[in-house]
Amino acid sequence: xxxxxxxxxxxxxxxxxxxxxxxxxxxxxxxxxxxxxxxxxxxxxxxxxxxxxxxxxxxxxxxxxxxxxxxxxxxxxxxxxxxxxxxxxxxxxxxxxxxxxxxxxxxxxxxxxxxxxxxxxxxxxxxxxxxxxxxxxxxxxxxxxxxxxxxxxxxxxxxxxxxxxxxxxxxxxxxxxxxxxxxxxxxxxxxxxxxxxxxxxxxxxxxxxxxxxxxxxxxxxxxxxxxxxxxxxxxxxxxxxxxxxxx
Amino acid sequence: xxxxxxxxxxxxxxxxxxxxxxxxxxxxxxxxxxxxxxxxxxxxxxxxxxxxxxxxxxxxxxxxxxxxxxxxxxxxxxxxxxxxxxxxxxxxxxxxxxxxxxxxxxxxxxxxxxxxxxxxxxxxxxxxxxxxxxxxxxxxxxxxxxxxxxxxxxxxxxxxxxxxxxxxxxxxxxxxxxxxxxxxxxxxxxxxxxxxxxxxxxxxxxxxxxxxxxxxxxxxxxxxxxxxxxxxxxxxxxxxxxxxxxxxxxxxxxxxxxxxxxxxxxxxxxxxxxxxxxxxxxxxxxxxxxxxxx
Numbered sequence: 366x367x368x369x370x371x372x373x374x375x376x377x378x379x380x381x382x383x384x385x386x387x388x389x390x391x392x393x394x395x396x397x398x399x400x401x402x403x404x405x406x407x408x409x410x411x412x413x414x415x416x417x418x419x420x421x422x423x424x425x426x427x428x429x430x431x432x433x434x435x436x437x438x439x440x441x442x443x444x445x446x447x448x449x450x451x452x453x454x455x456x457x458x459x460x461x462x463x464x465x466x467x468x469x470x471x472x473x474x475x476x477x478x479x480x481x482x483x484x485x486x487x488x489x490x491x492x493x494x495x496x497x498x499x500x501x502x503x504x505x506x507x508x509x510x511x512x513x514x515x516x517x518x519x520x521x522x523x524x525x526x527x528x529x530x531x532x533x534x535x536x537x538x539x540x541x542x543x544x545x546x547x548x549x550x551x552x553x554x555x556x557x558x559x560x561x562x563x564x565x566x567x568x569x570x571x572x573x574x575x576x577x578x579x580x581x582x583x584x585x586x587x588x589x590x591x592x593x594x595x596x597x598x599x600x601x602x603x604x605x606x607x608x609x610x611x612x
Numbered sequence: 613x614x615x616x617x618x619x620x621x622x623x624x625x626x627x628x629x630x631x632x633x634x635x636x637x638x639x640x641x642x643x644x645x646x647x648x649x650x651x652x653x654x655x656x657x658x659x660x661x662x663x664x665x666x667x668x669x670x671x672x673x674x675x676x677x678x679x680x681x682x683x684x685x686x687x688x689x690x691x692x693x694x695x696x697x698x699x700x701x702x703x704x705x706x707x708x709x710x711x712x713x714x715x716x717x718x719x720x721x722x723x724x725x726x727x728x729x730x731x732x733x734x735x736x737x738x739x740x741x742x743x744x745x746x747x748x749x750x751x752x753x754x755x756x757x758x759x760x761x762x763x764x765x766x767x768x769x770x771x772x773x774x775x776x777x778x779x780x781x782x783x784x785x786x787x788x789x790x791x792x793x794x795x796x797x798x799x800x801x802x803x804x805x806x807x808x809x810x811x812x813x814x815x816x817x818x819x820x821x822x823x824x825x826x827x828x829x830x831x832x833x834x835x836x837x838x839x840x841x842x843x844x845x846x847x848x849x850x851x852x853x854x855x856x857x858x859x860x861x862x863x864x865x866x867x868x869x870x871x872x873x874x875x876x877x878x879x880x881x882x883x884x885x886x887x888x889x890x891x892x893x894x895x896x897x898x899x900x901x902x903x904x905x906x
Contacts, residue, residue, distance in 0.1 A: 462816050471621070472621035485823060
C-alpha cells in the first residue's frame, strides 16, 4: 500500500465543486439542470438514482470529458470551465476513473494497461515495473500480468480497470458501476479496495444501482433525479469495520 | 527510436499500410525526377563548357576569288593572333571539314569536289560578351564577308529544351510532395476514426494532445522512411536499365556523363525527407483534429 501514499498536492477547498451546473448534448434537453455540489477532500460518496438520471454525465463532467453547458466547475480548487486543453490533461492525471465497460486497451497486456497512466506521465520504467507489479499483486492478478483483456473474466477485467485508475495515486476516484459485472464476494472485495484508497486520502465517488451494497457502508449518497442532485444520509449507520470483508 | 512502445494498436492499422505502399510509389517517382534533373544538369554543363569561349569563323565559298580561301583566312588569322582576347586560332583542315559532312552526305567522292567553306576555330581567353563582340568586330573589319558563329543560338535552344525537362521534373517533385501530404492527412484521419476509443482512454488517463499526436507522428515517420527505402529499391533496377540503354547511344549525341555526388546524396535523402514530411503532416493533422474536441 505504500505506493499509494504520496505527498499532498497542495490544493485547498473542495476536491470538486459544481455551481449551478447545467449540461445538454447538442440541442437536446438538459441532462443536468441546476446542480450545485461540493465534494470535500477525503470524502466518500455513493452516487445513486434511476437509470438515465445523469449519473454517467455527472461523472464525465468530473473527469473532464465534457464541460458544463452552463454554471461553474472547479476541480482540485481550479476553475476548469475555461481551462486550456493541456491543463485539463494535467488535472486528469490526478484523478482515476473506472468505467462501467472497463475501457481496457485490448491490444495491450493487463500489465501495460495498468502501466499506461504512469508511462504517459513520463514515469521511469523501473518505477513503472515496481509499482505496477505491486498493484497487480494487491488486486490479486499477478499471474495474469501478461494476459490480454480478451482472455480475462469480467471480475478480472474490473480489477485491471481499478488498478489502472489508482496507479497514479489519484486524489479523486470516480467509479461507474464498478461492481456491476461481478458476484457479491468480489463486489465486496472491490468495495474494500475503494475504502482503503479513501482511507489513504482520496475522495471517492461510486455510481451504483446496488442498494444492498450501498446499505453496507456508512457513506452519504448523492441522489440524482430529474437532473438535480440531493445529498441523502447513509443507508446504514453501522461503522464500515463491521461490514467489511477481510481482503 | 523505433523500438519504442506504441499505445496504438498498429496491427489493426489498415490505413497505415496503405501509406507505406503509396510512399514507395511516390518516392520511386521522385527519384526518377531527381535523376532527370541531375542528368540534364550534367549535359548542360558539358555542352556549355565545350562551347563557351569558342567561336567558329566561316568564310563562305561564293565570296572567294580566284585564289580560293587562303588569303582571306590568312588575313583573319593574322588579326586574331594579334588580338589580346584570343587564346588560340587555327584553320580547320579541309579533310576535317569533309569528315564533319560525312554523316550528312555519305561516303562519296562528291564531297571532295564540292566547294567547301573555310572554317577557323577560335578559342578565347574569356567568355565575356564584350570580348566576344570585340573579336567579332575585328574579324568583320578584316573580312566583311566572314560569318562569325559563337554557338549561342544553338546552345540557347538546347538549354531551353533541357530547362523544360527540369521544370517538368520539378513539377513532378511538387506533385509528389503534395500527394504524400494528402495521403498522410487522410490516412491519419482514418486512423483517428478507427482508434477513437483508444484515444479516449489515453485522454482519460492524462495524455496530452501532443503525446497522442506524437504516437501518430512516430508511426508516420517510420512508414515514410520504410516506404521511401522501398521506393529506392525499386528505383535501382530502373536506373540500371536506363543506363544500359543510354550506353548503346552514340556518345557524340549523349555524352556518357557520370552523375555527380550531389545526385546520390539527394536520392539517399529522399526516404528521410518522406519520413519527415509524413511525420510533420501526421502531427499537425492529429493536433488539429483533437483541438476541435471538448
